Amino acid sequence: MEVEILEEKADSLRFILRDSSPAFANALRRGMLADVPVMAIEDVIFLENASVMYDEILAHRLGLVPLKTDLDAYVPREECDCKSDLGCAKCTASFVLEAEATDQTITVYSGDLKAATETVPTSDRIPVVKLAPGQKVKLEAYARLGRGSEHAKWQAASVAAYRYMPKVTLHDENLSNPEDVIKICPTRVFASDSTRKIFIKNELDCILCNACVEQAVPSDQKKGPPVEINGDDTTFLFNVESTGALPPKRIVREAGSLLIKRAEAMTALVDAEQKK
Ligand SMILES: [Zn+2]
Secondary structure, three states, X not given: OEEEEEEXXXXXXXXXXXOOOHHHHHHHHHHHHHOOOEEEEEEEEEEEEOOOOOHHHHHHHHHOOOEOOOOOOOOOHHHOOOXXXXXXXXXXXXXXXXXXXXXXXXXXEHHHOEEOOOOOEXXXXXXXXXXXXXXXXXXXXXXXXXXXXXXXXXXXXXXXXXXXXXXXXXXXXXXXXXXXXXXXXXXXXXXXXXXXXXXXXXXXXXXXXXXXXXXXXXXXXXXXXXEEEEEEEEEEEEEXXXXXXXXXXXXXXXXXXXXXXXXXXXXXXXXXXXXX
């Protein structure tokens, strides 16, 4: 297998996976969405809630705030030796939130969560609740590691998708309507040069919709189709977007190492069975 990174930003990653299979690409995609652990608020203790929002709804909203996760600093609570309901420093990050509206309506934002550790919201501008004059909220919140398969608030990747690598073949000498083909393509794969000769400009942008194949009229029927589109099922174009909890590269790496761990566990089980 081979990986080529096309574009890397703080919260997104586009890469090509070569010499692989649809089964592996899909296992990787599912791993990124459902298995890579991140921190999210799970327990909230309300000391005071005079807002119009029920405790449960407010706790749910706090749970959905993405938190910057230092994966190396925490262990999953179920694996932690503290065995406590609210966890310890090794498995839990804590926050306090105290806000009160005095003479005018205020909005409480994610930035108002005061973190006791390095685990902080990915953005300070996520609205949590509005408070009218006289209303007050005072609470403690506890975050722990979890997985997307348990609840969407623990999903590390907001997008993890792939498509087959497009292969566009153009026989322009047999194409009678190049302008129509250029125009019909929704992702502008084709373009024409100064002599109005059609050429393939952005092959990677092809979404395999086949609109160009349907639009193309051959000048000679006997010579076969002027445009052909094929998807390569050994090469995949991946697009990964992070909620901000983890860098996108780390999400891919974690999903890969989880697959390795599972394969090793499976091998060990088979070996144990053989020895019986
Ligand atoms: Zn613990």
